[in-house]
Amino acid sequence: MLPEYQEVVRKPNVMKNRNPLQQSKAKVVPLADRIADLQNYKQWQKLIAEYKRQGIILDPKLRPLIKMIKLKFIFIDEDIQRALDAKHCTKIAGIESFDPRYLQVIYCTKVPGKEEYHANDAQHTATLVAALIDAGVFLNESDWREVEMPVLYIETTNKAFARKAFALINGKGKKKISLWYEHRTKVLSVRIDKSTDPDDEEAERKQTICEKYHCYPVDTESVFTGLPGTFTHMQALNMDDDILEMACKFHNDYFHYDEINGALWFMMDDLYKAFSAAHIKITDKFLAELAGILQGYFAGIAQFHESVKGAHLRWGIYTYGYKVSWQDDAIAALLVLMYQKLGGTQQIPQPLLDRFAKILDFVDDDIKDLFVEKELELA
């Protein structure tokens, strides 16, 4: 018999008022606030104490300088920089997306005593600007050689230094922007700046769907991770609106007291697509029955996810004789197989049942014991 879902008392979701993406007004803080944050960080304090202990004093002249430089003085070291990616340049200059205000400063090392600037980064920027000028795209400019661009530079003849600087600018040692921050930029561009960029609008639309069901994407490093309704699996926002809505609603209806486990997205995506292809409607009754299994047998989706991974591992070894890579479609498959085993009557699309047909034999013994108990009850 299918375990019946039991209501869990709904408590106010604290994320409703703490959601960092709900703001509709820009918030500006002075740099001094950020400095204070850093100075309060213990590891920073330790580091500065070590600077002082070692008597380290840095020369301010070593900081990079910035200057407007004619493009004819820019050179590229082919042994340091990557080859020009003409496709990348063409993409950046795309009519729909190119805006000269997005152009970046060119990072260079200057040969001491010469007007010679070797680009460590932004060769694509320099090249495409020069080529656009050459093509007559910029007003009143025709000779790219004489056009000035801002250059950030340090003076050195040390090529190894330039090599390291190039690696630094291109990722090594640089804090990458997380997927959540990319999403945040798009959402706030709409909510604060009223952007009409289709990418921004799509992100905001997905965010609104999530919020409607008290679901909140958060950064993996956020203090909010683990709170009910939060999730860090940003790929969820790539799902179709209908599937995202079904998944968020399911979470809010049945597991509002938990953070969202990544298995939810895979499970709902696979169910939706398999049922749609087979022209079978996913009913509220069916979803409630699935929630009953997840709650009754696994205390929620997180432990179900863990159990599926264990079962999949053992199933793979049994079926193929070695450890096979994790397949996330096992999540929905195992759930519907359990559903049938427990006497569920909803018609299930056959491909969902065929893919991992024997996997139920490999679930944890505790769970199998529950089946046996239920079968005995039925007998």
Add this chain to the structure above:
Amino acid sequence: MKFYILPGPFRLGFGITGDHERREKDYTGAWGGIAEFRYLFEGPTPHVKRLENIIKTQNRDMLWKVDEWETEWLDNNWTSEDLLEFVKTIISERHLPIKQIR
């Protein structure tokens, strides 16, 4: 699977085990004094694991940390009774099929 609450010499501990007698001996051997689980619960593995996970998630800021390592000891003067109450509430609110056996 079992869930235990253990008053330790410095802090309050908790955890899960398939063999609670063996685990008690492990603690006894490690800290040089008799370790006895004050409270013990039993239930299916997924539910007991989830219970432990909820305690860790909801009280993350109160877990004793050694540098970056998050232990299974509670700071901030948690008593066995505090945690017992917390566990009972979670079991009741979430309808977990877990029973107190000690």
